[in-house]
Amino acid sequence: MKDITARIDFRANTQAVSPAMVAATQKNARTALLKRSEVVVEFGEERWQQLRRAGRELRLHALTHLDRYLSMVEENVIAAGGHVHWARDAEEAHSIVLDIAMQNSVRNIVKVKSMVTEEIELNHALEGRGIRVYETDLGEFIVQLAGQRPSHITAPALHMTKEEVAALFREKLKVDAQPDPKLLTEIARQRLRKEFLTAEMGISGGNFLVAETGTLILVTNEGNGRMCTSLPPIHVAIVGIEKVIPDWESAAVMLKLLARSVSGSKITAYNTFITGVRKDGPREFHLVLLDNGRTQILRDEIARETLMCIRCGACMNICPVYNQVGGHAYGAVYPGPIGSILTPLLIGTRIAGGLPFASTLCGACSDICPVMIPITEILLHLRRRFVEGDDFEGSSISGTLKAIAKAGRYVLGSPSLYRLGARMGKIFQAPLRSGDWIAAMPSPLDRWTMARPFPAFRGDFRGWWKKHKNAKDISGGKAS
Numbered sequence: 001m002k003d004i005t006a007r008i009d010f011r012a013n014t015q016a017v018s019p020a021m022v023a024a025t026q027k028n029a030r031t032a033l034l035k036r037s038e039v040v041v042e043f044g045e046e047r048w049q050q051l052r053r054a055g056r057e058l059r060l061h062a063l064t065h066l067d068r069y070l071s072m073v074e075e076n077v078i079a080a081g082g083h084v085h086w087a088r089d090a091e092e093a094h095s096i097v098l099d100i101a102m103q104n105s106v107r108n109i110v111k112v113k114s115m116v117t118e119e120i121e122l123n124h125a126l127e128g129r130g131i132r133v134y135e136t137d138l139g140e141f142i143v144q145l146a147g148q149r150p151s152h153i154t155a156p157a158l159h160m161t162k163e164e165v166a167a168l169f170r171e172k173l174k175v176d177a178q179p180d181p182k183l184l185t186e187i188a189r190q191r192l193r194k195e196f197l198t199a200e201m202g203i204s205g206g207n208f209l210v211a212e213t214g215t216l217i218l219v220t221n222e223g224n225g226r227m228c229t230s231l232p233p234i235h236v237a238i239v240g241i242e243k244v245i246p247d248w249e250s251a252a253v254m255l256k257l258l259a260r261s262v263s264g265s266k267i268t269a270y271n272t273f274i275t276g277v278r279k280d281g282p283r284e285f286h287l288v289l290l291d292n293g294r295t296q297i298l299r300d301e302i303a304r305e306t307l308m309c310i311r312c313g314a315c316m317n318i319c320p321v322y323n324q325v326g327g328h329a330y331g332a333v334y335p336g337p338i339g340s341i342l343t344p345l346l347i348g349t350r351i352a353g354g355l356p357f358a359s360t361l362c363g364a365c366s367d368i369c370p371v372m373i374p375i376t377e378i379l380l381h382l383r384r385r386f387v388e389g390d391d392f393e394g395s396s397i398s399g400t401l402k403a404i405a406k407a408g409r410y411v412l413g414s415p416s417l418y419r420l421g422a423r424m425g426k427i428f429q430a431p432l433r434s435g436d437w438i439a440a441m442p443s444p445l446d447r448w449t450m451a452r453p454f455p456a457f458r459g460d461f462r463g464w465w466k467k468h469k470n471a472k473d474i475s476g477g478k479a480s
């Protein structure tokens with residue numbers, strides 16, 4: 001298992017990104033965005049905004065009544081013959097799943113794509129005990145074969161071209177794979193067929209949990225979800241506690257929002273509804289309700305809206321930063337704008353405090369989010385938490401930088417001090433200046449100039465305006 005206490009260095013990670021990966025990410029993200037906008041235009045802008053507002057309201061309502069709805073889920077799942085387990089963290093979730101596996105002599109597991117199992121690194125825990133885990137979603141199958149982590153929450157292999165996938169299949173599966181998506185899919189299908197039929201356990205996540213009936217909703221496009229949750233004799237679903245929604249009316253709203261935002265379709269190909277044990281399904285159904293830091297997030301009045309996320313991936317597709325660096329640069333399970341807020345909230349700002357800074361704050365993510373999560377507001381809030389150290393971990397910023405930031409705030413808030421500062425800056429920059437730029441700032445400000453040049457001080461705007469206001473170069477539209 002990787003060291004989860006190592007600080008995520010977003011800037012260093014971006015240096016490992018290849019141009020081919022960026023090109024594939026941009027192409028695939030653009031296609032997804034185009035499809036989404038077509039289907040939203042067809043739905044009607046006004047209706048879409050109404051649907052978004054309804055989705056937001058009901059997700060907020062569910063989050064503020066989690067205790068009630070989770071109890072309803074538990075009661076209804078047990079009444080339908082299922083088992084409910086509560087896991088405080090990854091370790092507890094691992095031991096619950098391992099216990100079920102050991103009691104039933106499970107050696108092979110087929111899995112549906114699930115971000116929450118990536119979050120708790122379930123595959124590592126199972127494989128560490130000699131159990132083989134087969135990812136059955138095509139994208140997950142590819143990244144598992146490549147030994148990588150997903151680069152997108154709905155399209156795990158978004159960063160790969162068909163040529164790269166064909167080469168991977170040739171190398172790992174020893175087959176004559178050509179770069180044709182249909183043929184590659186067929187190869188994966190053939191490989192997985194035997195595993196579907198022989199696995200003793202199927203593991204899934206869940207898109208929603210409907211409290212009024214205790215139903216798990218699973219939304220997939222490939223049909224593998226149905227196979228994993230109906231063929232093996234045991235089905236274990238691991239679901240974050242925030243996924244609960246009150247009733248089927250809520251489900252109708254959420255499914256419309258999700259399908260359009262994920263894949264630009266009116267409805268996802270496979271919507272699977274599972275309530276406890278079915279006559280024609282697995283003999284055992286286990287629901288693991290996972291906290292893993294979520295109740296801690298709920299305590300933060302601003303950041304708690306992060307838990308409304310329905311994992312559609314639209315914020316990634318539209319994000320200019322994600323499109324420049326791809327998902328792996330975020331160094332964590334959840335990439336893109338949602339990852340930049342969710343990761344530090346889940347694993348702490350000490351480790352992931354740099355991620356909220358991996359944003360231009362353009363606001364495109366908040367605008368596209370189907371449940372209207374104010375991502376930019378939460379990014380700013382987390383930056384503040386990181387700098388001020390007002391969370392349980394303490395500040396991650398050096399005392400010198402803090403003093404400089406405080407002085408900067410004071411100077412920028414006073415016109416006279418600002419003018420004086422600009423004049424002093426002009427004088428003191430002389431030894432560092434190279435033409436119009438300052439190539440390297442002294443420590444600790446050198447972190448800025450390591451990444452980009454800093455423009456030299458050229459006096460304050462008022463002084464410049466006084467000198468130029470009557471000049472022809474301004475009236476002609478060419479201010480020098």
Ligand code: SF4
Binds near residue numbers: 308312338370372373
């Ligand atoms: S934050 Fe919003 S746009 Fe991004 S994945 Fe979650 S629901 Fe989708």
